[in-house]
Amino acid sequence: MNPLNAQTTRYRDCIYCGQDTGSEEHLFPASLGGRLTHKGVSCGACNNSFFDIIQALATQFAVINGMLGVRSDHTPKRKGPRPAEGDSALGKITVDAKGKPSLVGPRLKKKEALSNGNVQATTSFGSMKAYQKWLEEKRASGIVPIKSKKVGEFDVFVPEAQFCVGFGGSKMLRATALIALNFLAFKWPKLARTGELQNFKCYVKGKLLLKQGEPRSVWFAPTNAPSMPPAKTQFGHQVLIVADPAGSYARVRFFSTFDLCVDFGRLPTDEVEAFLFDINPLEDSPQKNVIQTSPLEYPARLLPPSTDDVSGHVELLRSRRLDLQEKIEAKWWTSNTEGLLDALNSTSSHKMVERTLAIIELLRPHRGYVLWLGRAGVRLLRESAQDEATQFLADCVEELFAPELNEDDGLSELARGTMEEGLFLLASAIARKLEEGPLTDHQLRLFLTGTDGVHVIMTEVLPFVQEHLKKAYLLRQIYPHTSRHEHDEEIP
């Protein structure tokens, strides 16, 4: 039993309808990484009636959950977090907590008729689950694959993917009110059962219709709103509840980024008291998942906006989301390049040539970043293109990295050659930089994802690609039916 639960064990009537409370309910939504449960807020029927608003909230944060690796408390630990799902030109794509993308659907890679009348096909899958499903479908249709082998997904090539994220709407706001009320009932069970909260509860249940201009109980905190105390964890949620005779209120912050204000109105309380709950969605044990404190400083009450004016909201939410995305990418960087910086710096005893070779080997597992740089380079090239020829070059480079479905890493031979060249040039640039002294993490990051790397790509790799493309396109004009693979063979 959680020690936090001890103080309220005697309240067993639903705060909404007075019936006996149901089973243990999550105070913070399980789908957003809430682990702490409590039996003293709502009955089973009332709790079930909140399913759709909690679901709406979960859907809005599903992509962020996936990118961060937040496991829903309803998903068994062994299954792990559900990756973020997006769309690409090649179909559904997922991205896990390390930023590693995988294509979901099965893809036929090779098919040939054998002399004995059988057909040999190679198909790749994004996951074992997708493979099992495909196997069942094949068996149901009477085809029995006789031999199968697990094949790795593309580890380098990733098509551009789109992830849809949208926030807001009345269900999301009501879900936020529900969370605030859960914590109020948890800390002040008596207060949560007073008649003054009747309207607020109707709002949570969706039974309160607001008239034009009537203040809402929940709204997105404006940019200049006094901020919450710093979160205990980088991507933590926070719930602040304040009992105040002048007006009780709450603040709810999702993923240290999205701030909402909740107004409970005037409740029968004599003194000011506040509790802050820090929820770490990446922490599995309920005890460590929630840290409760009595903050000395916290934002004062804000009065609800009296109009439904939402102008500026889109911009506000957009900039918050971009901030969060940047933090998530920083997290991916750290988890993907662990040990790389030390290894690069410790090549100092090598001579220049050996050093470059050693650096190439160290960078090899990070080829994905080289591809990333290549794309950034193409974008830059396209933006700065003043003439048709440069525009054409940008088109060609983009086509160069079109997915090659028959290859394990999704790269055509020419693209792979370009990647190797990029890797080599980047390694040489890093080796030159290392001559001046050890690299910092910031410098390494600039090399592999930012300005330094793009500079190398633009000034050294692009001319190389241009030369090769000239030959390839020249040959294609002469032999339009030959494949790109054959072009390479014919280049002297």
Ligand SMILES: [Zn+2]
């Ligand atoms: Zn009830």
